[in-house]
Amino acid sequence: MILGSDENISLDEDSKLLDRVREHGATLKSLEQPTLDELKNVLAEPKGWNIIFYAGHSETNDEGKGVLHLNERESITIDDIKEQLEVAIQNGLYLAIFNSCDGLGIAAQLAELRLPQSIVMKEEIDNQMAIDFLKYFLDSFSRNKSLFVSVGNARQHLQKTYDKPEKFPGGHWLPVIVPNPAVPLATWKEFLSESELSLIWRILLIIGGIVGVLGLPLSLLYEFGWDKAIFYAKLYPHIILYPLFMFWAALWLVYKGFTQIINRSARGLQLGILAMLAISVVLLVIEMSGSNMFLLELNKTAQASIDLSTFNKNTIADIQKIPKDILDTQKIFQKDHIVISKAVLEESLSNYIAIKKDDQIPEEQAKGFHQLMEIGLDYLTTWKEQKNWSSLSRVLYGYTFWAITFTGLSFFVLWVQNQDFRKFYNQSRYFEYLVFAQVMVVFWIPFRLYYVVKTKNILFGYTGLQWMKPLEPFVYLVISILFVFTLCQTIRQQHKYRMLIITITIVSIGVSLWIGYGLTDILDRTFFLNTPNIGTWILVPILTGLAIYLFFNYQDK
Numbered sequence: 001m002i003l004g005s006d007e008n009i010s011l012d013e014d015s016k017l018l019d020r021v022r023e024h025g026a027t028l029k030s031l032e033q034p035t036l037d038e039l040k041n042v043l044a045e046p047k048g049w050n051i052i053f054y055a056g057h058s059e060t061n062d063e064g065k066g067v068l069h070l071n072e073r074e075s076i077t078i079d080d081i082k083e084q085l086e087v088a089i090q091n092g093l094y095l096a097i098f099n100s101c102d103g104l105g106i107a108a109q110l111a112e113l114r115l116p117q118s119i120v121m122k123e124e125i126d127n128q129m130a131i132d133f134l135k136y137f138l139d140s141f142s143r144n145k146s147l148f149v150s151v152g153n154a155r156q157h158l159q160k161t162y163d164k165p166e167k168f169p170g171g172h173w174l175p176v177i178v179p180n181p182a183v184p185l186a187t188w189k190e191f192l193s194e195s196e197l198s199l200i201w202r203i204l205l206i207i208g209g210i211v212g213v214l215g216l217p218l219s220l221l222y223e224f225g226w227d228k229a230i231f232y233a234k235l236y237p238h239i240i241l242y243p244l245f246m247f248w249a250a251l252w253l254v255y256k257g258f259t260q261i262i263n264r265s266a267r268g269l270q271l272g273i274l275a276m277l278a279i280s281v282v283l284l285v286i287e288m289s290g291s292n293m294f295l296l297e298l299n300k301t302a303q304a305s306i307d308l309s310t311f312n313k314n315t316i317a318d319i320q321k322i323p324k325d326i327l328d329t330q331k332i333f334q335k336d337h338i339v340i341s342k343a344v345l346e347e348s349l350s351n352y353i354a355i356k357k358d359d360q361i362p363e364e365q366a367k368g369f370h371q372l373m374e375i376g377l378d379y380l381t382t383w384k385e386q387k388n389w390s391s392l393s394r395v396l397y398g399y400t401f402w403a404i405t406f407t408g409l410s411f412f413v414l415w416v417q418n419q420d421f422r423k424f425y426n427q428s429r430y431f432e433y434l435v436f437a438q439v440m441v442v443f444w445i446p447f448r449l450y451y452v453v454k455t456k457n458i459l460f461g462y463t464g465l466q467w468m469k470p471l472e473p474f475v476y477l478v479i480s481i482l483f484v485f486t487l488c489q490t491i492r493q494q495h496k497y498r499m500l501i502i503t504i505t506i507v508s509i510g511v512s513l514w515i516g517y518g519l520t521d522i523l524d525r526t527f528f529l530n531t532p533n534i535g536t537w538i539l540v541p542i543l544t545g546l547a548i549y550l551f552f553n554y555q556d557k
Contacts, residue, residue: 002039002054002070003032033071036080043084048091055099055130058106066098066106078109085113095119095147097137099130107178117147118178129162133175144187144262151177195259195425209251212403213243215396220296223391230534232296235455238447239294239400245447245540246440249548250407253437257414260430262423272413280406288398289384292460293377295345297394303341304386305334311375318368319375323361326351326369338375345376353458370461377459408441411482436548438482 029049031042043049057069061077069075078085085093096118098106107120119137121130136154141147155175196202217240220229233240261269308316319338320329327348332339352369355361361369375382383389414434417423424430456462 002034002052003030003056036070036074036076039070039076040081040084043081044087046091048093049088050092050094052088052093052096053099054097055134058098060105066104066109068106078106078113082113085110085115089113089115097134099134107176111178111180114180116180119147119151119175120178121175129158132161133158137175146187147177151175195262197259197264205255208403209248211396212251212400213248216240216393216400217244219391219393219396223299223393224296232294233537236294236296236451238444238451239397239404241537242444242447243400243404244537246443246544247404247407248541249544250437250440251403253433253440253548254407254410254414257430257433257437260424260426260433261417262425266423269413269417272416273410276406276409276413280402280409283405284398284402287401288394289379291374291378291380292456293379293383294394294397295342295349295377297391297397298342298345298383298389299391300342302383302386302389302391303339304382304389305337305339306375306382308333308336308338310381311338315371315375318364319372320368321365322348322368322372323365325355326361326365327372340372340376340382345373348372349459356458366461370459373459404441404444407437408478408482411438411441432552436551440544 029042031038034042043052054068059067061067065077065079067075067077094116096110096115098118098120104120107118110118133154136157137150140153141150145153158175197205217229217233220232220240224232258264263269316338320333322329327344332344348369352361352366356366411434418427418431418434452462
């Protein structure tokens with residue numbers, strides 16, 4: 001946007017009108033009464049410009065050349081910036097708009113440079129009429145109307161407003177398009193690589209993303225301290241470490257994919273998102289009200305007293321067989337009640353892990369410990385009717401679970417959009433964002449499988465298919481469907497990196513399943529319970545970010 005000499009005219013309205021197109025994804029650079037050197041430098045910038053807008057004084061001299069009055073001291077012709085304009089055209093300059101008087105000389109010179117399109121005023125034009133033309137033209141063009149339709153709409157509005165031949169003779173015909181017939185007409189969306197959400201939505205999403213990634217780890221540090229936070233991270237890596245390692249990347253990639261959609265207010269898209277939101281909330285309720293709670297969901301003082309008649313005699317007998325070096329069970333049995341507290345559960349678990357390393361626990365005694373943990377971490381039986389037991393971390397765990405679930409489900413809606421290339425600024429880039437976001441979500445599998453294979457075995461003694469509850473079958477079914485859907489979309493997509501993306505997707509899922517289920521000891525030694533140094537945790541998000549950067553940087557080149 002070039003605001004030239006404003007002697008006897010007002011350019012404030014032009015500037016404000018152009019600022020409004022930011023809402024439609026435009027990036028603006030404003031030059032107010034620039035010098036010739038400043039204008040040359042901006043025109044020749046390597047990133048290039050799609051549209052140049054000039055508002056100010058102009059005229060056609062005796063030689064038929066257009067003259068632009070940049071400021072009160074400098075006036076230039078197109079010849080003075082010819083080289084820079086040629087560079088700008090090579091870098092993607094498509095349209096020049098001169099909201100100034102007598103621009104036919106300017107248009108003729110621009111046509112000689114083979115600028116695709118330009119809009120100029122044929123003769124001297126009233127200042128307010130020029131402002132109104134710009135307003136109506138931008139309102140239409142930024143909503144993806146064609147160039148000719150947008151100028152035509154603006155002329156119609158001018159005709160209605162300025163239908164006074166004695167004062168504005170033929171005024172509505174003054175704006176003219178000087179086209180290059182060899183260049184197809186572009187629309188607004190073709191100038192954009194993406195369209196950001198509004199500032200308010202971006203702020204809300206940034207806050208939501210930060211809470212989803214950092215909220216739970218920070219709440220653990222706040223409530224329980226460093227040592228306990230590290231211990232919980234090793235027990236529940238799929239909900240504490242995975243967001244730090246890879247989920248942040250999935251959120252960013254999904255957002256970038258979303259910005260490639262032109263019409264985000266489409267009814268089908270919005271209804272799909274609302275449906276996935278509803279499903280994710282239902283799954284959250286199921287997750288938070290089932291058995292096998294996390295220790296981090298209980299606050300430091302959480303305690304529950306349960307009538308022994310609730311349990312069968314064999315369960316009570318097994319718990320009483322727990323050896324004293326794990327737990328002195330006399331502390332938890334009081335007449336006809338069993339008193340379970342957060343402190344008792346954590347003391348038992350720490351002692352059990354220490355003894356289990358040396359394989360010194362008979363099966364019968366281990367069975368009692370596992371039954372104690374099942375009772376102690378059962379929401380319906382033990383905690384639902386209690387008061388003041390829930391921790392802040394339980395709330396943030398629920399939010400993180402919901403964020404991961406909703407993100408995973410949202411792929412179904414986003415993939416459906418991929419059927420029509422006209423819905424996107426850049427369908428190939430949209431496709432890449434979705435595939436790599438899904439790869440980041442798929443890497444949740446080894447973290448989850450570590451929890452169900454290792455952690456649940458330690459806490460509850462689960463083996464075989466005992467861990468398949470309550471949502472496990474649904475989770476893996478969804479991931480499997482997404483995997484098949486992604487492969488089908490990739491095969492259909494006419495994309496030169498098709499084989500690379502297919503390979504990355506298959507390998508990532510295969511490695512996730514192989515490491516997660518078959519080789520959980522590798523994860524254990526690298527990240528979790530047996531980790532000698534948590535410094536490796538810092539390396540993973542760095543490598544994740546580096547991998548994404550290298551791929552997309554390579555694609556751009």
